[in-house]
Amino acid sequence: AQTVTQSQPEMSVQEAETVTLSCTYDTSESDYYLFWYKQPPSRQMILVIRQEAYKQQNATENRFSVNFQKAAKSFSLKISDSQLGDAAMYFCAYRTNAGKSTFGDGTTLTVKP
Amino acid sequence: NAGVTQTPKFQVLKTGQSMTLQCAQDMNHEYMSWYRQDPGMGLRLIHYSVGAGITDQGEVPNGYNVSRSTTEDFPLRLLSAAPSQTSVYFCASSRPGLGGEQFFGPGTRLTVL
Numbered sequence: 001a002q003t004v005t006q007s008q009p010e011m012s013v014q015e016a017e018t019v020t021l022s023c024t025y026d027t028s029e030s031d032y033y034l035f036w037y038k039q040p041p042s043r044q045m046i047l048v049i050r051q052e053a054y055k056q057q058n059a060t061e062n063r064f065s066v067n068f069q070k071a072a073k074s075f076s077l078k079i080s081d082s083q084l085g086d087a088a089m090y091f092c093a094y095r096t097n098a099g100k101s102t103f104g105d106g107t108t109l110t111v112k113p
Numbered sequence: 114n115a116g117v118t119q120t121p122k123f124q125v126l127k128t129g130q131s132m133t134l135q136c137a138q139d140m141n142h143e144y145m146s147w148y149r150q151d152p153g154m155g156l157r158l159i160h161y162s163v164g165a166g167i168t169d170q171g172e173v174p175n176g177y178n179v180s181r182s183t184t185e186d187f188p189l190r191l192l193s194a195a196p197s198q199t200s201v202y203f204c205a206s207s208r209p210g211l212g213g214e215q216f217f218g219p220g221t222r223l224t225v226l
Binding site: 004006035043044045047050091093098099100101102103104105106 | 144146148153154155156157158161163169171172201203205207209213214215217219220
């Protein structure tokens with residue numbers, strides 16, 4: 001079974017600074033996708049970024065980028081130029097080819113003005 | 114497009130009662146999933162479907178039933194509600210394939226007394 005571990009229950013960052021959220025996963029499969037989702041207090045799940053396991057190039061979406069280390073099974077999220085609107089819970093997720101997803105327990109990000 | 118809709122938004126049940134949580138999507142997505150989110154935790158997969166007539170169990174299926182008679186609808190049935198099923202329930206849909214972004218409904222907050 002796949003497992004996803006987010007070792008930082010809470011993180012804080014100063015506005016305009018950079019923060020990195022950690023995620024590790026365990027799988028025996030070679031083909032899969034990894035995702036970061038944001039969940040603000042409204043509870044709505046919002047896709048932040050996704051990474052294909054067979055692509056070595058790290059995904060980037062504006063201020064969000066990932067550091068994907070396939071051999072180490074690590075998938076961290078870097079948020080640059082943090083904004084107050086980035087405050088939320090962030091979930092790392094793993095998805096199999098069969099469409100099954102496994103989520104980590106989340107990291108609550110606080111952004112200080 | 115309405116995206117993914119869930120009804121009801123809130124529900125209170127007594128132990129032993131049964132009910133159905135409704136989920137519908139208008140994006141013609143083949144994949145649909147049900148998750149539960151307990152306080153301070155990530156999403157855990159209950160059941161999922163890769164197409165009409167096809168369903169499979171996720172991580173925490175006990176006490177829940179699903180069926181998928183149409184592409185659009187994926188109802189979740191609680192057979193005999195228990196306090197341990199108090200949670201927020203999310204439905205999600207996506208297109209097939211590893212990289213298909215999951216679109217989430219707004220969630221149903223269920224309390225079982």
